[in-house]
Amino acid sequence: MSHFAKMSEAASVALHAALLMAKKPRELHTARSIAEGLTVSEATLAKVLQRLARAGIVDSTRGPKGGFVLAKNPADVTLLSVYEAIEGTLTPTRCLLSRPVCGGECLLSALLSDVDVQARNFLAGKNLADVAAALPVGGSIEDIEKAG
Amino acid sequence: MSHFAKMSEAASVALHAALLMAKKPRELHTARSIAEGLTVSEATLAKVLQRLARAGIVDSTRGPKGGFVLAKNPADVTLLSVYEAIEGTLTPTRCLLSRPVCGGECLLSALLSDVDVQARNFLAGKNLADVAAALPVGGSIEDIEKAG
DNA sequence: GTTATTTCGGTATTAAAATACCACAATATT
């Protein structure tokens, strides 16, 4: 049992954390509260949030009552920008080997680059507001847990 | 710079080795000759060929004049069967996290499972004969090197 | 200004994957 589409844990956590913050766009969220909301390790999340902060996707404030806020309007933050803040620019895969057998034209590029392009389009075409709107209640985590 | 479509080195080598053998379907190929043809490490290739043998994709013969041959007609070997011999069955990704934020419906499943399905269809729809036919000369590696 | 809280960033540990190695079994050649 294997999968072809692979996303790092860090990228997945970044997307989920961004979505969580998009639900309450103007409130400060501490790393701890987000980690609890997502039930992921606080250590891992801290690194992710740091990178999102450096990328300008979230603003961070230190000290008591500090935390993280979305830097822009959720509708202006694409999933792609969050993904790329973690993984770097998403570029189409050229070729794995580039060997004589391939005879110039790549055996797999049709598959690999298509997949990358499709993924990029998907991520670029959705923003945090879109995704938040698609959720059941649109309120807090508690609401969802009740509804779930 | 990152990629979304990821294939292990082993799977890539398996596909390339299978293609190499498909070019001369009835000849014995030693692990060494294939490794040289692909310019990959002999150690890595040996493991790959072993798994292809266990999966019944190639037949192996030991001793002098031994080596590997495609067990079936190239047209009867899909790229998927080669891939799955190495990686295991290719199944659609369900979800990375499955957390309350996701509100029951997965944030990313539309992307991840689509990618997996697309990849599976691509790999299932092409066999070794198809790919070999798409190559320039269709002959030996030497032919391609001359032509390239 | 002291203390508690929270992010920052570097480092260390752990886990997983890839890669290499080696002694063994099988078989063709002599």
Added chain:
DNA sequence: AATATTGTGGTATTTTAATACCGAAATAAC
């Protein structure tokens, strides 16, 4: 029979990524 060749499979090493940890910096509250 002896020898050389070739795949087998288990193990060990290396590389890489994921994860955890901890002191330091910043800031709000008292």
